[in-house]
Every structure is written in structure tokens, then in C-alpha cells.
Amino acid sequence: MRSVSHTTQLEIAYVCRRMPPDVEAAMQARFTVNLNESDALLSSTAIADHARGATVLFVTATERIDGELLRQLSPTLKTVATLSVGHDHIDLATARELGIEVLHTPDVLSDACAEVALMLLLNAARRGFEADVMVRSAQWRGWAPTQLLGKGLVGKRLGIFGMGRIGRAIATRARAFGMQIHYHNRSALTPDLAEGATFHPSLENLCQHSDMLMVAAPGSPQLKGALDAAHLRALPRGAVVVNISRGDIVNDDALIDALKTGHVFAAGLDVFANEPDIDPRYRELDNVFLSPHIGSATEETRNAMGWLLIDGLAALRRGERPANLIT
Numbered sequence: 001m002r003s004v005s006h007t008t009q010l011e012i013a014y015v016c017r018r019m020p021p022d023v024e025a026a027m028q029a030r031f032t033v034n035l036n037e038s039d040a041l042l043s044s045t046a047i048a049d050h051a052r053g054a055t056v057l058f059v060t061a062t063e064r065i066d067g068e069l070l071r072q073l074s075p076t077l078k079t080v081a082t083l084s085v086g087h088d089h090i091d092l093a094t095a096r097e098l099g100i101e102v103l104h105t106p107d108v109l110s111d112a113c114a115e116v117a118l119m120l121l122l123n124a125a126r127r128g129f130e131a132d133v134m135v136r137s138a139q140w141r142g143w144a145p146t147q148l149l150g151k152g153l154v155g156k157r158l159g160i161f162g163m164g165r166i167g168r169a170i171a172t173r174a175r176a177f178g179m180q181i182h183y184h185n186r187s188a189l190t191p192d193l194a195e196g197a198t199f200h201p202s203l204e205n206l207c208q209h210s211d212m213l214m215v216a217a218p219g220s221p222q223l224k225g226a227l228d229a230a231h232l233r234a235l236p237r238g239a240v241v242v243n244i245s246r247g248d249i250v251n252d253d254a255l256i257d258a259l260k261t262g263h264v265f266a267a268g269l270d271v272f273a274n275e276p277d278i279d280p281r282y283r284e285l286d287n288v289f290l291s292p293h294i295g296s297a298t299e300e301t302r303n304a305m306g307w308l309l310i311d312g313l314a315a316l317r318r319g320e321r322p323a324n325l326i327t
């Protein structure tokens with residue numbers, strides 16, 4: 001009998017950014033991978049060019065996956081897989097219309113993002129930037145009773161704007177620091193999820209009751225500029241503000257004014273409008289603690305995010321509906 005050899009045709013995947021080594025290896029084993037070797041940020045036009053013919057497009061929150069790009073790739077594209085929980089960079093309505101599936105990475109990054117949230121909160125409240133500079137620059141003349149006095153967390157009210165998976169992981173940690181949890185969501189959580197946190201029906205209401213405010217709501221066009229001058233004024237004088245969500249939720253002019261007048265004592269920011277070209281005025285302020293969008297940046301988490309996408313794709317190809325499918 002003649003033996004027939006079958007060669008399996010692997011799907012073509014275009015990978016827009018460099019991934020952790022294990023994730024790249026797993027992708028190479030499952031797809032014919034075209035990789036953006038240089039890791040440079042790609043415009044939609046460049047992606048359209050490089051990804052022509054691909055059935056899978058691996059992206060991150062740094063790529064803008066607009067309707068035009070999806071249309072250009074739609075003759076072959078079946079799935080967009082984003083290494084992020086946020087999906088405000090993808091035109092979901094067009095993806096839906098074209099029958100393109102979109103996968104994202106919820107849950108696996110909640111703990112890592114919550115850790116950075118607490119890192120920012122502590123550094124803002126306890127003046128981490130100024131403390132580091134003082135020691136590093138050899139300006140420290142020794143201990144003093146009035147040196148670098150900050151704000152303690154114990155007994156303070158932490159207002160969490162966006163009490164989803166990440167917001168709740170932040171609440172768990174903040175409770176361990178002795179904070180009382182308040183939150184604003186579109187609707188109140190069930191008691192098992194709220195764990196005693198106080199619901200506020202509006203952001204303004206939340207601000208009025210927050211000694212420290214944590215922005216953890218998912219980015220979306222509707223929330224652009226949501227934390228504006230009026231909301232910041234509603235915070236008690238000397239409040240601390242942290243943002244680990246998306247930069248454009250905060251009105252930069254309003255926050256910078258409030259930081260300059262001292263109405264807001266300090267801020268901790270991991271995300272910015274127009275990254276990486278942030279509002280340069282933040283660099284001049286000693287009372288902001290800045291980090292470059294590192295919420296999910298641990299080896300374990302980035303690997304888990306990669307695997308969630310790879311496993312999700314395998315499930316889709318088996319005809320299943322994985323939990324991390326958005327459209």
C-alpha cells in the first residue's frame with residue numbers, strides 16, 4: 001500500500017510586538033509566525049502591510065486596531081488576540097460586523113496590576129520619589145522630625161472607580177493596610193463581591209467620600225476625561241490620586257492644577273494620555289510618582305497572558321467559546 005504523507009498547513013499569524021521567549025516559542029510551534037522583530041511601534045498602515053494574508057493577529061494595547069485596518073485584513077483575518085485586558089484600542093463593532101473574533105487577557109493580570117496600584121498609592125502617599133532623590137543625590141543631611149512627612153493609609157477611605165476584577169484585587173490589598181473601601185461602578189456589586197465596600201451611585205459622590213482615589217475603570221471612549229476639575233474639587237483637600245487604568249480617563253490640566261495648588265497632595269500614575277509622549281508637566285512635579293505602564297509587567301503574568309491567548313485560539317479552532325472571547 002502506498003503511504004500518503006499529510007503536511008498540515010499552519011495558520012499564518014502576524015505578531016505585532018516581541019513576546020516573552022516561552023510565548024514566542026509556543027506561537028512558533030503552532031503558527032507560521034511573522035514577527036515584528038524590531039519591536040518598534042507600528043502604525044495601522046504598517047500593520048495592514050505586514051499582516052496581509054494572516055488569519056491571526058497578535059496585538060497589544062500599543063497598537064490601534066481600527067475599522068479600516070480590520071476591513072483591509074478581513075479577507076483572511078479570523079482572530080485578533082490582544083495581550084491586554086483592555087480593548088479600547090480595538091474597534092469591536094467593526095470586528096463583530098466582519099465576523100472577526102477578539103480575544104483578550106482578563107483575570108491573569110489582576111494581581112500584578114493590583115500590586116502596582118499599591119506601589120503607586122504608597123509611593124504617592126509616602127513621597128517615594130522625593131525620598132529616593134534625597135538619598136540618591138547625597139542631599140540627605142540626616143533624620144529630622146519634619147522631614148518628608150506624608151499621609152498614612154490606615155483608617156483612610158480608598159475610593160475605587162471601577163470595582164471590577166482589578167479593582168477588587170486592589171481592595172483586598174488596601175484592606176490589609178487598614179483602609180475603608182468605597183467604590184463607584186455602573187451598578188452595585190452583590191454583597192459577596194463587595195465584601196463590605198460602600199457603593200456610590202456617581203463618581204462625584206465617590207470623590208466626596210475618598211481620602212485616596214484609585215482609577216481602575218476599563219478604558220473606553222465614554223470615559224475620556226471623566227475625572228475632571230469638578231471631580232477633583234469634590235475630593236477632600238490633601239487627597240491622593242492613582243491611575244492604573246488608561247491615561248485619557250483623567251483630565252491632565254485639571255490634575256496638574258490640583259497637584260500644583262496642593263488640593264491633591266500627590267498622584268501615582270502608571271498610565272498616560274498619548275503614551276509614551278506624556279504631558280511633560282508631570283516630569284516637573286515632585287509630588288507625582290511615575291511608572292511606564294507596568295501594571296502587568298511580571299514574568300509570570302506576561303507568560304500567563306500569552307498562554308491565555310494561545311489556549312483561547314486553540315479552543316476557537318475546536319469550535320468552542322473560550323471565556324476570554326470578547327466578540
Ligand code: 8YV
Nearest residue numbers: 084085086244270294295296
Ligand atoms: C496594564 C493593561 O499594565 O492589560 C491591559 O490592558 O493595560 C495592563 O496590562 C495596567 O492596566 C496599567 O497599570
